[in-house]
Amino acid sequence: MSVNLRIPGPTPCPDDVLQAMSRQMINHRGPEFAAIMERITSSLKRAFKTDNDVLTLTSAGTGAIEASVVNTLSPGDRVLVVSIGVFGDRYADIAQTYGANVTKVAFPQGAAADPAVVADALKKDASYKAVTLTHNETSTGVTNDLGALAKAIRGVRPDILILVDAISSLGSVPLPVDEWDLDVVFTGSQKGWMVPPGMAMVSVSERAWKAADEARIPRYYFDYKKAKSYLEKGQTPWTPAVSVYFAMDVALQKLEQEGLENIHARHARLGQFTRDGVKALGLKLLADERVASNTVTAVLVPDGVDGPALNKMMRTEYNTVLAGGQGELTGKIFRIGHLGLVSQEDLQACLDALKQALPRVGFSLVGAAR
Amino acid sequence: MSVNLRIPGPTPCPDDVLQAMSRQMINHRGPEFAAIMERITSSLKRAFKTDNDVLTLTSAGTGAIEASVVNTLSPGDRVLVVSIGVFGDRYADIAQTYGANVTKVAFPQGAAADPAVVADALKKDASYKAVTLTHNETSTGVTNDLGALAKAIRGVRPDILILVDAISSLGSVPLPVDEWDLDVVFTGSQKGWMVPPGMAMVSVSERAWKAADEARIPRYYFDYKKAKSYLEKGQTPWTPAVSVYFAMDVALQKLEQEGLENIHARHARLGQFTRDGVKALGLKLLADERVASNTVTAVLVPDGVDGPALNKMMRTEYNTVLAGGQGELTGKIFRIGHLGLVSQEDLQACLDALKQALPRVGFSLVGAAR
Numbered sequence: 170m171s172v173n174l175r176i177p178g179p180t181p182c183p184d185d186v187l188q189a190m191s192r193q194m195i196n197h198r199g200p201e202f203a204a205i206m207e208r209i210t211s212s213l214k215r216a217f218k219t220d221n222d223v224l225t226l227t228s229a230g231t232g233a234i235e236a237s238v239v240n241t242l243s244p245g246d247r248v249l250v251v252s253i254g255v256f257g258d259r260y261a262d263i264a265q266t267y268g269a270n271v272t273k274v275a276f277p278q279g280a281a282a283d284p285a286v287v288a289d290a291l292k293k294d295a296s297y298k299a300v301t302l303t304h305n306e307t308s309t310g311v312t313n314d315l316g317a318l319a320k321a322i323r324g325v326r327p328d329i330l331i332l333v334d335a336i337s338s339l340g341s342v343p344l345p346v347d348e349w350d351l352d353v354v355f356t357g358s359q360k361g362w363m364v365p366p367g368m369a370m371v372s373v374s375e376r377a378w379k380a381a382d383e384a385r386i387p388r389y390y391f392d393y394k395k396a397k398s399y400l401e402k403g404q405t406p407w408t409p410a411v412s413v414y415f416a417m418d419v420a421l422q423k424l425e426q427e428g429l430e431n432i433h434a435r436h437a438r439l440g441q442f443t444r445d446g447v448k449a450l451g452l453k454l455l456a457d458e459r460v461a462s463n464t465v466t467a468v469l470v471p472d473g474v475d476g477p478a479l480n481k482m483m484r485t486e487y488n489t490v491l492a493g494g495q496g497e498l499t500g501k502i503f504r505i506g507h508l509g510l511v512s513q514e515d516l517q518a519c520l521d522a523l524k525q526a527l528p529r530v531g532f533s534l535v536g537a538a539r
Numbered sequence: 540m541s542v543n544l545r546i547p548g549p550t551p552c553p554d555d556v557l558q559a560m561s562r563q564m565i566n567h568r569g570p571e572f573a574a575i576m577e578r579i580t581s582s583l584k585r586a587f588k589t590d591n592d593v594l595t596l597t598s599a600g601t602g603a604i605e606a607s608v609v610n611t612l613s614p615g616d617r618v619l620v621v622s623i624g625v626f627g628d629r630y631a632d633i634a635q636t637y638g639a640n641v642t643k644v645a646f647p648q649g650a651a652a653d654p655a656v657v658a659d660a661l662k663k664d665a666s667y668k669a670v671t672l673t674h675n676e677t678s679t680g681v682t683n684d685l686g687a688l689a690k691a692i693r694g695v696r697p698d699i700l701i702l703v704d705a706i707s708s709l710g711s712v713p714l715p716v717d718e719w720d721l722d723v724v725f726t727g728s729q730k731g732w733m734v735p736p737g738m739a740m741v742s743v744s745e746r747a748w749k750a751a752d753e754a755r756i757p758r759y760y761f762d763y764k765k766a767k768s769y770l771e772k773g774q775t776p777w778t779p780a781v782s783v784y785f786a787m788d789v790a791l792q793k794l795e796q797e798g799l800e801n802i803h804a805r806h807a808r809l810g811q812f813t814r815d816g817v818k819a820l821g822l823k824l825l826a827d828e829r830v831a832s833n834t835v836t837a838v839l840v841p842d843g844v845d846g847p848a849l850n851k852m853m854r855t856e857y858n859t860v861l862a863g864g865q866g867e868l869t870g871k872i873f874r875i876g877h878l879g880l881v882s883q884e885d886l887q888a889c890l891d892a893l894k895q896a897l898p899r900v901g902f903s904l905v906g907a908a909r
Contacts, residue, residue, distance in 0.1 A: 408548065
């Protein structure tokens with residue numbers, strides 16, 4: 170029995186994507202790699218729904234957060250960071266680390282960002298150069314209404330930079346970059362893309378390129394301009410994680426075959442299925458259900474239950490790997506990933522395993538039967 | 540007929556290493572990944588011959604150069620960059636980008652760095668905080684006498700930071716980190732390690748950790764301290780390129796099986812074999828032979844020959860992929876990689892192909908027969 174890997178990334182990968190990972194190396198400065206770069210780039214533009222440049226970086230998603238800061242900002246620039254959890258806070262940390270003057274607008278755990286509150290913050294201070302948003306907060310299982318946030322922000326500041334962490338959303342839930350007029354939007358290969366980790370993908374608008382011309386935070390490895398100039402030759406400035414590019418090439422063809430709308434519908438259906446199933450067990454969701462994520466569900470550890478012990482039992486006895494809580498939520502929640510290569514059967518198996526494990530760690534399922 | 544990939548990285552990978560790349564994803568915060576981290580780390584310490592901490596980063600080698608700068612230096616710090624080619628120059632660029640006060644000691648293309656000259660530079664100015672060295676200059680096919688350089692440097696400045704780009708040397712040629720008292724030494728998975736690109740490995744001395752405590756260049760993604768604190772849990776701070784870790788785990792076991800000394804001897808033998816073969820064709824080496832690299836050979840494009848056309852013919856008609864020149868050497872040299880998974884047969888096939896191709900691009904082999 171294969172493991173039911175139900176963490177919000179790295180996600181399980183299809184067999185043909187994994188097979189592509191085992192291809193022999195090629196010259197990353199040769200014509201075969203250039204053809205891959207071209208296919209990947211044009212497919213990603215369709216997935217991002219953008220005519221902006223789309224660049225690829227060899228890094229984790231956190232590298233892409235850093236890249237968005239160092240490429241567009243100067244020390245002292247005012248940045249409004251909208252945080253609804255660990256990854257919003259991380260955006261603030263990174264911007265502060267590089268010398269930005271950060272104001273954080275935080276919302277309670279499990280809630281989404283309120284566009285009116287964000288708009289008010291921008292009205293109070295006209296000096297903000299950029300606002301950062303987390304589309305899907307992986308730590309709490311909440312998806313922000315990014316379209317509404319962008320609209321509210323543009324209503325106050327038509328020309329502000331909007332930087333978006335879409336690491337665990339893009340490819341899985343709707344995110345039309347150009348329609349929503351977003352300047353920098355990035356994601357990671359190990360999320361909805363069904364590819365192993367190692368590649369971050371980022372779209373860069375004309376407004377962001379102008380900001381890059383003026384930005385004075387030092388940058389080298391993550392320099393968008395270097396990435397763009399090499400992309401014109403079908404290359405990356407530094408040696409890329411070639412195997413991950415092979416895999417992304419295959420995965421994007423699969424995603425295009427399934428169709429973006431179908432993928433979004435599948436994630437919406439499976440998100441609802443997971444939440445319904447969790448509630449039917451008598452468990453409670455961390456997220457306000459109106460904004461609950463369709464890529465990851467955060468479940469409150471019931472009173473009297475040892476969260477890490479539950480996760481361990483699920484792993485060792487039920488072949489099901491869940492994620493724990495992060496930051497303040499350590500031990501208080503567990504998380505079920507349902508993005509990328511995931512079916513209703515995978516989630517049913519996970520719920521079935523929970524139904525068996527929970528009574529063994531002290532949770533009465535009686536409530537669920539009522 | 541499979542391609543004879545003779546570039547200095549990414550290098551061809553053994554079948555079982557490639558198979559490991561196609562393993563299904565696992566939880567990068569679970570016990571299985573922790574066991575892999577522990578095996579990789581202890582094996583790398585043996586390969587580096589060090590008791591220092593050894594960290595892994597998900598990045599290209601250039602990311603590891605950047606990491607060595609941002610973790611140990613503050614803006615304004617005096618740095619002596621010893622350059623013998625493109626990658627030495629890149630070290631200077633990166634240090635300058637991050638605000639270091641760089642003095643470059645450059646040596647002619649094809650030459651190694653002279654320890655006495657480096658020592659003199661240090662004597663002239665006692666304020667240097669660090670010196671950077673390239674062990675093997677991939678762009679010119681020259682290996683510096685790193686032991687002699689380190690000794691000369693320590694003779695003048697026992698406590699200076701010595702930062703070493705060993706990307707294309709470590710694992711293939713001798714580099715006893717502790718014996719030579721080197722503070723930061725880094726390499727990349729796609730070189731002698733026979734693993735696809737995506738991972739950089741770096742050793743950090745006690746002296747370097749002390750420097751990190753004081754270093755004020757901002758850092759986040761490449762922060763050594765974060766990497767160390769997560770390593771203690773068998774993790775990386777950001778999602779690692781999991782597949783590359785699978786592959787490295789297998790490759791290190793193979794390397795330990797062959798034995799470090801045997802690997803070094805094989806590279807020395809094949810380096811000499813390549814140089815002898817190239818000269819027998821009547822071609823000239825860029826490098827002073829006394830310091831020629833045992834991982835990559837740079838060959839001067841003969842007068843009247845179109846270098847890129849030769850490389851293209853080798854690729855399209857002889858299934859042999861060579862590297863071109865970089866920077867000022869573009870079109871002036873071609874390079875033959877002989878590191879990692881490489882045998883005498885691979886190099887003989889490369890030389891045979893050159894023997895056939897060269898007359899077709901206007902080079903008379905007559906001289907070679909004399």
